[in-house]
Amino acid sequence: MNFFPAVDPARKSAGTYYDESLQLVELAEELGFEHVRAGEHYGSACGGYSPDPVVFLTAAAAQTRRLRLVAGAAVSSFAHPVQIAARLALLDNLSHGRLDAGFGPGARAVERELFGVPVRECRTRVSETVEACIALWSGAEVRFEGDVHRFGPVTGFPLPHQRPHPPVFLAPADARACARAGALGHHLQLAPAAAGRRQLAGMAGAYRAARRAAGHRGEGRIQLTYTCYLGTNRDVTLARARAGEHHRAQLTAAAASRPGQRPLPGTPGPSVRGYDFDRALAGHQVLAGTPDDVRAQIGTIRARYGSGICLSLQFNPGHLPYGRAVRAMELFAAEVAPAFTRSPAPAPASAGTGGAAVGGRGAAGGPAVAATAAA
Numbered sequence: 361m362n363f364f365p366a367v368d369p370a371r372k373s374a375g376t377y378y379d380e381s382l383q384l385v386e387l388a389e390e391l392g393f394e395h396v397r398a399g400e401h402y403g404s405a406c407g408g409y410s411p412d413p414v415v416f417l418t419a420a421a422a423q424t425r426r427l428r429l430v431a432g433a434a435v436s437s438f439a440h441p442v443q444i445a446a447r448l449a450l451l452d453n454l455s456h457g458r459l460d461a462g463f464g465p466g467a468r469a470v471e472r473e474l475f476g477v478p479v480r481e482c483r484t485r486v487s488e489t490v491e492a493c494i495a496l497w498s499g500a501e502v503r504f505e506g507d508v509h510r511f512g513p514v515t516g517f518p519l520p521h522q523r524p525h526p527p528v529f530l531a532p533a534d535a536r537a538c539a540r541a542g543a544l545g546h547h548l549q550l551a552p553a554a555a556g557r558r559q560l561a562g563m564a565g566a567y568r569a570a571r572r573a574a575g576h577r578g579e580g581r582i583q584l585t586y587t588c589y590l591g592t593n594r595d596v597t598l599a600r601a602r603a604g605e606h607h608r609a610q611l612t613a614a615a616a617s618r619p620g621q622r623p624l625p626g627t628p629g630p631s632v633r634g635y636d637f638d639r640a641l642a643g644h645q646v647l648a649g650t651p652d653d654v655r656a657q658i659g660t661i662r663a664r665y666g667s668g669i670c671l672s673l674q675f676n677p678g679h680l681p682y683g684r685a686v687r688a689m690e691l692f693a694a695e696v697a698p699a700f701t702r703s704p705a706p707a708p709a710s711a712g713t714g715g716a717a718v719g720g721r722g723a724a725g726g727p728a729v730a731a732t733a734a735a
Contacts, residue, residue: 361388361689362397362432362585362672363416365409366608371679377409380682382419384675387686389424391693395460396420397430397583397672400438402471406611414447421455429455432549432583432672433464433531437485438475441492441509442516449497449520457521462549463490464531468615483537484508490528490546497525529583535559535566542570547581549672552645557664564665579668584661588673589648590688590696600680601648602637607678609635647673651695658700 363381385396398416401407410416417429429451434444452459465482472479488506495502496516503512520526530541531549541548548567552560564582571580589604591597640646644661647654662669673692676685 361385361393361395362674363410363676364399364407364585364674366406366611366678367409368405368611368679374409378416378419380676380685381416382423383682384685384689385420385427386423387689389427391689392697393427393689393693394670395428395430395672396424397432397462397585399432399464400435401468401615403474404470404611404615406608406615414451417459418451418454421451421458427458428460429458430460430529430583430672431462432460432585433462433529435465435471436463436489437465437472437477437482440511441489441504442496442511442514444489445493445496445516446518448493448526449516449518452520452522452526453518455521457526459520459522459526460529460547461493461526462529462531463493464549465533470615481508486530487540490530490544494525494528527581529581532563535562538563538567539570542567542572542576542580543574545571545574545576545580547583549583549585551585553585553587553640557643561665568668579666581670582665582668583670583672584665585672586645586647586674587677588654588675588688588692589646589677590651590654590675590691591684592650592691594650594653597650598641598648600684601641601646604678604680605637605640605646606635651691654692654696655699658696662700 361384365377365381367377388396396417398410398413399407400410400413402411413431413434417431420427421429431448431451434448436444448459448461452461463486465486469479472482477485484506485508488504488509492502492504492506492509492511495504496514497520499515499519501513501515504510528546529549530537530546531551532538532541538548548564550560550563555563567582568579587601587605587608589597589601591600637646641648644657644664647657649657658671661671675688675692676682
């Protein structure tokens with residue numbers, strides 16, 4: 361389950377959004393979802409209720425036992441690698457090893473300007489931060505000499521619970537960056553809403569080819585983020601989805617519309633005039649409809665992008681009433697995910713064992729209804 365708060369504060373307060381979201385986290389655990397994910401944005405109604413994924417995921421960790429906690433992504437351009445490594449390691453320990461550590465460059469010009477980060481440095485900052493975090497998580501004394509970051513000697517504290525380190529996910533903007541992630545043996549976080557079918561297929565293909573060429577085992581994980589509008593009445597659900605997606609597009613445009621500024625290549629541009637919900641739905645950039653509709657859409661996505669795909673689904677977009685988000689999650693768990701879920705994994709580890717199982721059976725005793733339904 362993914363949380364991306366495109367929320368107007370005049371319509372839903374921060375406190376209400378956080379209370380509802382953490383209740384949905386508890387429901388995700390109960391229904392057997394695989395993970396919860398939060399990103400990092402500042403200064404606007406488009407994502408601004410999520411300025412610190414570590415804080416939100418720490419709250420989520422405190423009320424769950426099994427869910428993976430995905431930083432998706434922590435923006436590597438806006439903080440020092442020593443700070444990022446320590447905060448992520450803290451969360452990994454608090455959750456007894458449930459962290460998936462995602463890193464991204466920060467695509468919005470207004471945010472880069474706020475923190476004084478030139479666009480030409482963003483990708484370098486991500487690669488250096490990942491390299492530095494992995495070194496700091498080793499427990500060895502680190503002296504780092506990069507193009508942007510230079511520090512040390514210093515030893516990383518605290519060390520993460522997972523050894524040698526938590527799984528690393530990258531959020532690249534093009535096929536070349538995806539290939540670099542594959543060569544390094546990391547995983548991917550991609551947004552179909554920001555890329556067309558051919559571009560996304562090219563990025564996934566470049567990643568897998570580079571991963572194989574480098575000799576890494578398995579195909580790696582490619583996490584695809586979708587908003588999911590689900591209901592029993594197709595016409596009503598699609599009408600709500602259309603309104604919700606246009607609202608999100610308007611807030612995205614407002615967050616990016618600074619004169620003379622441009623997003624990073626491969627990220628959404630500042631204009632909402634060309635947004636077409638029907639085209640996005642037909643292109644599998646958003647999931648919407650009845651359980652039958654969404655099952656078919658996920659089936660197409662799985663056939664298109666192959667194994668290793670993990671869906672990260674947002675059920676509470678914009679100002680959707682809390683009750684509708686609950687109903688959508690329950691419908692997904694009962695009528696969509698069972699068509700794709702693998703055999704149940706071991707049950708969650710008992711308290712005090714120092715670990716937490718991924719997958720397994722939900723607290724309600726049902727099958728592991730994973731957000732990895734298309735895996």
